[in-house]
Amino acid sequence: MPIMPNFISKNIPNAITCANLFCGCIGIVFAFKGDLNTAAAAIFLCAVFDFFDGFAARLLRAYSAIGKELDSLADMVSFGLLPGVIIYEFFLKAVQLSNSDGRLVYFAFIIPVFSALRLAKFNIDERQTDNFIGLPTPACAILIASFPFILHRYASIFNLVFYNPYILVCFTLLISLLMVVEIPMLSLKFKNYHFAPNIFRYLLLLISAIMIVFLNFAAIPLIIFIYIILSIIQFKFVTAN
Numbered sequence: 339m340p341i342m343p344n345f346i347s348k349n350i351p352n353a354i355t356c357a358n359l360f361c362g363c364i365g366i367v368f369a370f371k372g373d374l375n376t377a378a379a380a381i382f383l384c385a386v387f388d389f390f391d392g393f394a395a396r397l398l399r400a401y402s403a404i405g406k407e408l409d410s411l412a413d414m415v416s417f418g419l420l421p422g423v424i425i426y427e428f429f430l431k432a433v434q435l436s437n438s439d440g441r442l443v444y445f446a447f448i449i450p451v452f453s454a455l456r457l458a459k460f461n462i463d464e465r466q467t468d469n470f471i472g473l474p475t476p477a478c479a480i481l482i483a484s485f486p487f488i489l490h491r492y493a494s495i496f497n498l499v500f501y502n503p504y505i506l507v508c509f510t511l512l513i514s515l516l517m518v519v520e521i522p523m524l525s526l527k528f529k530n531y532h533f534a535p536n537i538f539r540y541l542l543l544l545i546s547a548i549m550i551v552f553l554n555f556a557a558i559p560l561i562i563f564i565y566i567i568l569s570i571i572q573f574k575f576v577t578a579n
Contacts (some may be wrong), residue, residue: 345408351395352405355412358387362416369423374486377424381483384416385476401534410457417479422446424482425510435468445510453478457472459518461480464496469573473516477562481513484558491558522573524565538572 363378365399391409395401426446433440453475460466489500499505524538533540549557 340368340467341437343407348400348402349397350398351391351400352402354387354394355405355408358384359388359393359408359412361572362409362412362420365420369420369427370503372427374424374427375490377420378483378486380550381416381420381424381479384412384420386414388416388476401497406450410461413475413520414450414454415455418473421482422449422453425449426484428485428500429503429506432501432506435501436470436503438503441505445507448510448514449482452517458518466487467528468527470526470535472518472561473513473523473566475517477565478513481558481562482485488559491554509562521566521570523566523569524572538576542568 361380361383365377365384366372368380369377390411391434395405423446429443429446432438433442440579456475458473459471463471465471485500489496524542526539526543528539528572530536542561542565546557546561549560553560
């Protein structure tokens with residue numbers, strides 16, 4: 339095979355990963371400007387790129403050490419720092435509305451710290467080839483990305499939730515803990531498509547599709563909750579027996 343086409347094919351996954359990183363950086367800019375809808379949309383776009391860089395790597399057999407490291411660095415920005423900035427913006431308004439201690443806003447950056455820990459653990463943990471240990475950073479980021487859209491659509495219901503600084507503190511601590519907790523979590527990587535070994539994956543996909551149709555972005559927090567429950571059922575009760 340000619341050198342140039344081979345070089346291009348081997349770097350296509352890395353180019354997609356760089357697109358993930360680029361969108362994450364742009365999302366951070368919009369988040370600091372207070373445009374949380376655009377910042378959240380950037381997270382969803384980053385998730386698309388994050389899926390396709392792995393897909394391209396498998397399709398082209400273009401695995402590399404630099405690709406693995408680049409993927410983690412991109413995810414740290416797109417699924418660690420960007421969600422942290424979005425929560426920071428929620429904290430700013432919550433503190434202003436409640437006249438609370440302004441230092442509470444810095445709790446938001448616990449999310450990037452624990453995202454870094456989660457990604458570092460993933461890179462060296464050989465147990466996470468087929469499934470995850472702890473909540474994956476993209477799932478955490480997508481959950482946070484749903485908040486601006488939920489608030490935009492259901493402001494009268496969720497204003498008191500999203501703009502309560504103490505609820506935000508509790509959420510930040512909980513989601514950070516979930517990323518590093520020693521609980522096996524489902525991966526949507528299918529080794530085969532047989533029903534029995536993948537029943538919980540199919541169940542999660544089916545429930546997610548139905549809920550998104552009826553609830554739109556409001557379905558995402560419920561889907562993440564169901565994802566955690568199904569993971570616990572499979573690995574703590576079914577597989578363990």
